[in-house]
Amino acid sequence: MSQSVKGSNLRVDGNALWVDLMETAQYGGTPKGGIRRLTLTDEDRQVRDWFVRTCTDLGCEVSFDSMGNLFARRPGLDNALPPITMGSHLDTQPTGGKFDGILGVLGGLSVLRALHNSGYTTRHPIEVINWTNEEGSRFSPPMMCSGVFAGIFTEAEVLDKRDRAGIRFGDELDTIGYRGKEPCGQHPISAYFELHIEQGPILEAEDKTIGIVTGIQGARWYEVTVRGKDAHAGSTPMPLRHDALVASAGMIMAVSEVAKAHGPSAVGTVGLLENRPNSSNVVPGEVFFTIDIRDPDDAVVLQMEQELRGKLEKIAQENSVELEIVQIWDAPAVHFDKACVGMVEEAATEHGYSARRIVSGPGHDAGYVAKVAPTAMIFVPCKDGLSHNEEESILQQDAEMGANVLLAAVLKADQTFDQ
């Protein structure tokens, strides 16, 4: 192929990117303008089918591995080299927005489109990846399939995960038709770049367009079961109760208090709670809930865990209930590859975009991919820092600038990496 086009002159088509975002928002679109596209549901299948069709039309070959991770590949000059990759996830929260995850996949697609339309040929193959089940909302924990890719989880344990209705991950993967033959993780990559919305308030507050993400804060997740005793709400005297919900209420407040005590960076959340038997006139006999604690400093996360264990035990005793705490996820703080972070920074500078270095609050697939390949991330602002919410909102121009940085960083990596 001719190489008449200069890489540094390339730009993504911001309008086409925006059209892609609005078109895919229909798959699982909600009346409030958000998306409910839980992993491995039929809505997930629909958006995957769209992605496969669209990438194929751009001359890419699309494959998927044994965990359903999708790889849309544009050949390079030397197809023996592992690809330079981009990506994120197409699944959403139950009341998610139109940009969390999707922007990173469609931003990658806009890079493929820019290369395709210009006829520019890279040295490495270029790939866009959609990671299965980033959100961890239906099947826990999150980032499950980039986790398998990086050797954090085994394929077998993930296939056997069940959602709260008891449905098996592996069965649902078969049902939507996206279980591939390539074993997950046997797909070498040269570098990985993930474009994402910040999901926090910092860039907007400082009027910056690009976040040069240097790493991800540490996080731990726990599943807590509180066991009391079902009893009649009308006739069981207060001192004789073993009320699992009253005990859990104390614990929920403890999670919030411990996080506040380690402020301003630490956060602690009880996001999911199930109350049983859940009837107005029955004293609750069992409550199940999750705890999510995070801080950029792993030592602080550990300290929070220790404080919480002490407080929860005490609350359980005071309320005459049994307590079970299972740690289901431990994601130490991640530090991205210095060279890749530098490419993002250079790209933003060369474009003249306002930018700052930033640590990610949320976890991302990039956190796991960083364990097996040089990795970095690019953030763009979202309105009011709001995410995991149907009102999640970004500016078209910010999406375009983020994708332009992604394109430039990928082309720098293409020139830099020799494998």
Next chain:
Amino acid sequence: MSQSVKGSNLRVDGNALWVDLMETAQYGGTPKGGIRRLTLTDEDRQVRDWFVRTCTDLGCEVSFDSMGNLFARRPGLDNALPPITMGSHLDTQPTGGKFDGILGVLGGLSVLRALHNSGYTTRHPIEVINWTNEEGSRFSPPMMCSGVFAGIFTEAEVLDKRDRAGIRFGDELDTIGYRGKEPCGQHPISAYFELHIEQGPILEAEDKTIGIVTGIQGARWYEVTVRGKDAHAGSTPMPLRHDALVASAGMIMAVSEVAKAHGPSAVGTVGLLENRPNSSNVVPGEVFFTIDIRDPDDAVVLQMEQELRGKLEKIAQENSVELEIVQIWDAPAVHFDKACVGMVEEAATEHGYSARRIVSGPGHDAGYVAKVAPTAMIFVPCKDGLSHNEEESILQQDAEMGANVLLAAVLKADQTFDQ
């Protein structure tokens, strides 16, 4: 018919009553030995069908009114007289036991059987009633159809009630085939006796077999909605959150504290709670829960309500969330008919059973029926006072003695009432 049998010599068949209890426990029976027979489900239909067959075999005619309340009628000498009635409910809690409600219906059936087998003829017709939706667990509030019978609720409002899945009461009543033509409430009765397990610890603690129930404590129910803002659990700083679950946790503890402050008789319970969007890494944006407060003294219930409203408003403000409280049920304290209570007391005394007067903690259909007919209740002990629990347990001999008191009280009423 000959009247060679003396009423005071009649006894129920305790074995047959126990067999009925165990047989009906199969409809909705759970692995743990309890029953899940939510109102107007197919399990409810099955036990109703059983009841109709069994009563028909005893020579009764079974009818049902526009709310699905069932009436199994044994004719008397003067069928122009309104019937002397017995009854309770066949529906259960989601994790209910084998005796709550069912004992009153099958105890009534055992009285019909005693009359049938002995050939004893009463002056009044005798009826056993199954009231639809006593539990209020699937469709709220409880005692819905005895409530319509007594003119507390209108037929139209009840038919339009929806369960948490949005399914309409009237549609489900049609589906199970128990919507009758007789308008609910146009069914005069002379007197009503309800046999029930105590659902509390008093009789067992005092080694008494019969509770002569003089009334029911007052109760109020509320539905509370707490509205905050969904946000990402990893990146939303603690001070910027509008966490509906943390706010609700404070409110749940307030309900418990207010009830304890009015001890020992007052109780307060949050039994049902729904958290939204209910995902591990999303700060909860909305929580819905119920509050149930009770005390034998209506003034105390009112006082508790006032205290709770103040505390909940304060907690909502402190947590930057919106609060909506809707009172959905107000059941003032009930005082049963002195003559009927006297008949229960005499019956217990004549049988030589140990007995005490008692105020009911839970609400019962009898509380509404008492508004339109002379009414009383009979309690028997349950193990550890445990109810609304799959482990709910009673002694066969206590069930038999309770049904013998029911039989004797009904025959006294048959002699006493002239209408």
